Amino acid sequence: MKTRQAFATLFLFLFIVSNVIAQELLQSGPMVGYSAMREVGLWVQTKSTAKVKFSYWNLNEPKKKFFTDEVITDKKNGFTAKLIADQLEPGQKYNYELYINGKPVKRNYELKFQTQKLWQWREDPPEFNFATGSCFYVNETQYDRPGKPYGSDYQIMKSIYEKHPDFMIWLGDNFYLREVDWDSWSGIIKRITHSRSLPELQPLLGSVHHYAIWDDHDFGPNDSDRGYYLKEKTLEANKLFWVNPTFGFNGIPSMTTFFEWGDVDFFLLDGRYFRTPNNRKSGYRELLGDPQIQWLIDNLVTSRAPFKIIAIGGQVLNPVDDKPYLETYDKFPEEKAKLMSLLQEEKIEGIIFLTGDR
Numbered sequence: 001m002k003t004r005q006a007f008a009t010l011f012l013f014l015f016i017v018s019n020v021i022a023q024e025l026l027q028s029g030p031m032v033g034y035s036a037m038r039e040v041g042l043w044v045q046t047k048s049t050a051k052v053k054f055s056y057w058n059l060n061e062p063k064k065k066f067f068t069d070e071v072i073t074d075k076k077n078g079f080t081a082k083l084i085a086d087q088l089e090p091g092q093k094y095n096y097e098l099y100i101n102g103k104p105v106k107r108n109y110e111l112k113f114q115t116q117k118l119w120q121w122r123e124d125p126p127e128f129n130f131a132t133g134s135c136f137y138v139n140e141t142q143y144d145r146p147g148k149p150y151g152s153d154y155q156i157m158k159s160i161y162e163k164h165p166d167f168m169i170w171l172g173d174n175f176y177l178r179e180v181d182w183d184s185w186s187g188i189i190k191r192i193t194h195s196r197s198l199p200e201l202q203p204l205l206g207s208v209h210h211y212a213i214w215d216d217h218d219f220g221p222n223d224s225d226r227g228y229y230l231k232e233k234t235l236e237a238n239k240l241f242w243v244n245p246t247f248g249f250n251g252i253p254s255m256t257t258f259f260e261w262g263d264v265d266f267f268l269l270d271g272r273y274f275r276t277p278n279n280r281k282s283g284y285r286e287l288l289g290d291p292q293i294q295w296l297i298d299n300l301v302t303s304r305a306p307f308k309i310i311a312i313g314g315q316v317l318n319p320v321d322d323k324p325y326l327e328t329y330d331k332f333p334e335e336k337a338k339l340m341s342l343l344q345e346e347k348i349e350g351i352i353f354l355t356g357d358r
Contacts, residue, residue: 022099022104022105024047026045027045027197029045029098030043031044031206031210032209032210033082033242033244034211035167037115038089040084040094040114040209042085042113042243043243044073044098046073046081047079048073048079049072049074049079050072051102052071052073052083052098052100053067053099054068054098056095056113057096058089058092059095068084077240078193080240082240091116091119092114093112093114094115096111097111098111109206109207111207114209117262126262127262128167128261129163131165131169133160133170134170134173134313135217135358136175138154139152140178140194143179144178157204161203166208166209167209167261169212169268169354171311171313172214172215172216173356174212175194175195175217176218178191185233210242211268212238212255213257213313214255215314216313216327220272225272225278226273226277231273235273238255246258249291249292250291250295252291252292255273264307264309265308265309267311269310269311270292285334287314296339300346300348300351305350308348311353312353312355312356314327314355315329315355315358317329
């Protein structure tokens with residue numbers, strides 16, 4: 001009898017230890033990415049190489065669990081993993097759970113996601129609400145600027161979470177590369193990891209769908225442009241840490257993407273990858289670049305959505321151009337005029353610009 005008790009105690013001890021180890025391997029997340037009718041993107045980051053997967057279940061059938069494929073995280077990808085929940089039905093809500101090295105990792109908040117509803121030709125489009133934000137500066141004292149730095153407390157994350165939005169669009173400057181970060185792949189990954197690991201952020205990541213574009217500070221140095229020599233690296237890093245439905249357009253690399261939610265179409269544009277330097281005096285000045293503008297117009301004219309939201313990192317319609325620190329579209333007068341003219345010529349209605357920065 002004592003031998004059996006000893007084995008039972010040992011088994012319980014090993015079980016508890018293995019679960020604690022799994023918990024300690026979690027660096028940040030999990031996070032919910034894009035939502036489609038039949039699949040949802042999920043994300044997680046570990047502290048070192050580990051096997052990760054998710055289980056998930058319909059709220060109406062909690063005993064019927066499905067699993068994503070298992071992925072091994074590694075250093076070259078920042079120990080991040082993107083997985084797809086693909087055994088889904090339209091218009092449903094699901095809970096999910098993270099597994100690291102085969103052990104469930106418990107969170108003290110609900111992990112949930114939803115699929116897009118099949119409403120077309122059947123009923124009115126579903127109501128929804130979403131959050132937006134930009135300029136998310138997470139302090140790290142030794143690398144902040146001397147004096148009073150940007151950033152402060154982070155209660156806004158809790159405030160957004162408590163509003164229970166269906167999704168959130170990050171409008172750029174979603175983290176701030178410092179001087180120690182933007183000159184190397186290692187620095188870029190360290191900075192994003194530091195910002196993504198903020199404790200106040202985790203409940204929002206785990207229960208709200210997230211989409212993202214970028215602006216200068218998560219692209220490169222302040223006011224950076226197409227000449228930034230590590231822009232391919234920062235794009236690669238952003239692709240590791242966000243789960244947009246796509247990245248780029250027509251085979252051209254960028255943060256550009258598109259998604260629909262209910263009867264609204266969202267066009268997320270890249271205002272950095274093709275951007276002419278602010279101090280360039282000669283040549284045609286462009287913010288989006290002609291290929292991206294043509295992609296946008298092509299998709300706007302085919303959109304049947306009554307509202308078409310165009311998201312970009314900097315201000316578009318604000319005419320203020322007498323303040324050098326404001327990076328508005330007015331600093332690219334020819335391209336802005338071209339875009340506005342095309343919107344009028346094509347008689348595209350229902351456009352709303354959603355912008356970040358200031």
